[in-house]
Each structure stands twice: as C-alpha cells, then as structure tokens.
Amino acid sequence: MFKFILKRIFISILLLLGISLVTFFLMQMTPGNFFDTLKLDPQISPETIKRYEEMYYLDKPVWQQYIQWLKNLCRGELGYSFFYNVPVSHIIGSRLWNTFVLSLAAFLFTWMIAIPLGIWAALHRNSLIDRSIQFTSYIALSTPSFFLAMLLLYMFSQSGILPLGGMASPRYDEMNILEKIGDLLRHLIIPTLAISLGSIGALQRLMRGSMLEVLRQQYILAARAKGLSENKVVYRHALRNAMNPMVTLLGYEFSGLLSGAALIEIICSWPGLGALMLTAVRSKDLYLVMASMMMGGILFLIGNLLADIMLAKLDPRIRYE
Numbered sequence: 001m002f003k004f005i006l007k008r009i010f011i012s013i014l015l016l017l018g019i020s021l022v023t024f025f026l027m028q029m030t031p032g033n034f035f036d037t038l039k040l041d042p043q044i045s046p047e048t049i050k051r052y053e054e055m056y057y058l059d060k061p062v063w064q065q066y067i068q069w070l071k072n073l074c075r076g077e078l079g080y081s082f083f084y085n086v087p088v089s090h091i092i093g094s095r096l097w098n099t100f101v102l103s104l105a106a107f108l109f110t111w112m113i114a115i116p117l118g119i120w121a122a123l124h125r126n127s128l129i130d131r132s133i134q135f136t137s138y139i140a141l142s143t144p145s146f147f148l149a150m151l152l153l154y155m156f157s158q159s160g161i162l163p164l165g166g167m168a169s170p171r172y173d174e175m176n177i178l179e180k181i182g183d184l185l186r187h188l189i190i191p192t193l194a195i196s197l198g199s200i201g202a203l204q205r206l207m208r209g210s211m212l213e214v215l216r217q218q219y220i221l222a223a224r225a226k227g228l229s230e231n232k233v234v235y236r237h238a239l240r241n242a243m244n245p246m247v248t249l250l251g252y253e254f255s256g257l258l259s260g261a262a263l264i265e266i267i268c269s270w271p272g273l274g275a276l277m278l279t280a281v282r283s284k285d286l287y288l289v290m291a292s293m294m295m296g297g298i299l300f301l302i303g304n305l306l307a308d309i310m311l312a313k314l315d316p317r318i319r320y321e
Contacts, residue, residue, distance in 0.1 A: 079287025118207025
C-alpha cells in the first residue's frame with residue numbers, strides 16, 4: 001500500500017502539471033488580457049500599464065510566464081488578483097469557507113438520504129414504495145439544478161418562510177451563537193436542496209442496483225441457509241460489498257466539496273467561489289483562475305486516492321501490489 005500511495009502521488013504531480021499547463025495556455029489563447037481594459041481608462045498612463053506588465057511578466061512569451069508562475073507556486077505564492085487588487089490567497093481564503101459550508105451540507109444531505117433510500121428500495125423491489133422512489137428519482141434527475149433553484153426561490157418568495165439569498169441575515173452580528181447557527185441553517189436550505197435532489201435521485205438508483213446485484217449472490221443464499229437473521233444478512237454481508245461502487249463515487253464527491261456548487265451559488269447569491277470564478281474568467285484574472293483550477297485538481301486527486309485506500313480496507317479481495 002505504501003508503494004502504491006507513493007506511485008499515485010508521483011502520478012498526481014504529473015497530472016497537476018498537465019492541468020496547470022492546459023489551463024494556462026487556454027487562458028492565454030483567448031484574445032486580450034486584463035490590462036486591455038485599463039488602456040481604455042484615460043486616467044491610467046501607458047507607462048503605468050507597461051510597468052504592471054513587466055512586474056507580472058506579461059510582456060514575456062507565454063512559456064516564460066508559465067515557468068515563472070511555477071516558480072512562484074513552488075514558493076507557496078499563488079499570484080496577484082488583477083481584478084480585486086489583492087493577493088489571490090486572500091481573496092480565495094475569504095470565500096473558501098462559505099463554499100465549503102454549502103458543499104459539505106449538500107454532500108451530507110445527499111448521502112444520508114440516498115443510501116438508506118437505495119437500500120430500502122432494493123429490499124422492497126417492485127413494491128409501491130420502490131416504484132414511488134424510482135418515479136420521484138426520475139423527476140429529480142430530469143430537473144436541472146439551476147432551474148430547481150429558481151423554482152424554490154420563487155416558491156419561498158411567495159410564502160416568505162425562508163430567506164431568498166445570501167448567507168446571513170442583516171442582524172446576524174447581533175445574534176447569539178444559537179441564533180447564528182439557526183440563521184445559517186435557514187439560509188442553507190434552498191441551495192442545499194437545489195444541489196442535492198438530483199444527486200439523491202442518481203445515487204439511490206446506483207445503491208439500489210448494487211444492492212440487488214449483491215443480494216443475488218451465492219454467499220447471500222448460503223448465509224440465509226445457515227439461519228442468519230435477515231438484518232445480519234443484509235447489513236453485515238450484503239451491504240458491505242454493495243458499498244464498493246459507492247466508495248469510488250465518494251472520491252469524486254470529495255473533489256466537488258469546493259467546486260460543485262458554482263452555478264447555484266450565483267443564483268442563490270451565496271458568497272462563495274462560484275461568483276468569484278465567474279468574475280475571474282470574464283475579467284481574465286489569470287492567477288485567480290489558475291489557483292482555483294489547481295485547488296479543484298488537488299481535491300479531485302486526493303479524493304480518488306482516498307477512495308482507492310478505503311476500497312482496499314473495505315474489500316479484502318482488492319490488493320494494490
């Protein structure tokens with residue numbers, strides 16, 4: 001396992017270099033740059049713009065700019081945001097926690113609902129309960145998350161039960177700790193539902209299919225023939241093997257903790273990385289885009305590595321040798 005982890009880390013470094021290289025050159029291939037907008041401002045002299053371009057090596061060839069960015073990254077420097085006029089680490093740090101809170105809430109809600117639903121549907125195959133769950137899942141899967149977010153916002157705008165945007169109420173600073181937690185949870189409901197409902201539909205169907213496949217195996221028949229209770233057969237023997245595909249998906253879900261809710265954040269006015277990334281791409285804020293892409297790539301690779309390790313611990317048949 002130790003050799004496998006070292007090998008995966010080495011491969012991950014190469015993949016991150018590839019991701020950064022493609023992203024950097026794609027950003028440079030699009031016409032113009034951030035300083036082109038400054039040239040339209042008569043209050044900013046050409047000398048000032050030239051000095052900025054020299055400071056950030058934007059007057060050099062693209063490959064030299066990339067090498068310089070790699071050198072800065074090795075020193076722990078993410079660069080400078082042209083649009084926000086602050087270091088990239090500062091602007092990402094101010095939004096990182098907000099996106100993490102929303103994504104974690106959606107992640108926990110999705111898995112805590114989808115896995116039991118999938119197991120329940122498999123154990124009551126072709127019953128009214130199973131058909132109702134599958135019909136609801138089809139509806140959830142066929143509804144785009146951004147459209148669902150707008151429907152929820154419209155519905156609650158008529159009732160006034162829940163806040164319609166943002167992360168906190170105007171009187172948030174005057175609340176005590178319990179009131180702050182309650183206020184945050186109320187603001188989380190709409191974006192969490194918009195993100196989670198489609199994922200719940202897909203995940204429970206996968207869990208149902210995996211569970212049904214395992215329940216047809218010979219060792220399940222043998223366990224029942226030995227007189228084991230149905231709960232032991234299902235939850236001790238069947239569920240453990242049925243969770244293997246889910247563990248793999250868990251690695252992909254981990255990478256989405258900081259990047260999977262961008263569009264919903266924009267629609268629901270959630271102050272996270274979604275609106276930040278949209279602004280960065282539209283304004284060609286090169287270093288902010290690079291930092292965001294690298295962060296998503298690192299989480300994706302870490303998630304897949306953790307999924308492989310968990311699979312090896314969960315299933316003794318899997319060996320990484």
